[in-house]
Amino acid sequence: AQEAGARTLGLRTRIEHGLRLGGQAARMALRIDVSDDGCGVPAALAASVFEPLVSGRADGNGLGLAIAREIAHEHGGELDFVSRPGATAFSLLLPVVP
Structure with missing residues (x-):
């Protein structure tokens, strides 16, 4: 984010119910x-x-996001993003198993 000119970085966590993962x-x-x-x-x-x-x-090698998404999939989750200039968000979803 910093390398993309970001001045503000946000982190938000929450629980979601009733969705499909993979x-x-x-x-x-x-x-x-x-x-x-x-x-x-x-x-x-x-x-x-x-x-x-x-x-x-x-100077990027293009492996970070590929590896992160693969790890998410291995845990039954997903990694995705939405982006436009001035507002980008990457979202990681991981199932909570009782």
């Missing part, structure tokens, strides 16, 4: 949102930002 019904899920006010994810990268070796930075 095609499976989840009674409860932990949601963690990390948001910033930076320049956003470029439109040209939006569809492939979670693919390995895709980076918007000249």
Whole structure:
């Protein structure tokens, strides 16, 4: 976020009920949102930002988001984002198993 020109970084956690994660019904899920006010994810990268070796930075290796999403999937969760200039949020959803 800082490298994208963000001045403000936000963190929000909450529990969500009755949703689908990875095609499976989840009674409860932990949601963690990390948001910033930076320049956003470029439109040209939006569809492939979670693919390995895709980076918007000249010095980036494009592995961080790919690895993070794979770890989320291995735990039955999801990692996604919404972005526009000045408002980007990455959301991690993980099922809460009783």
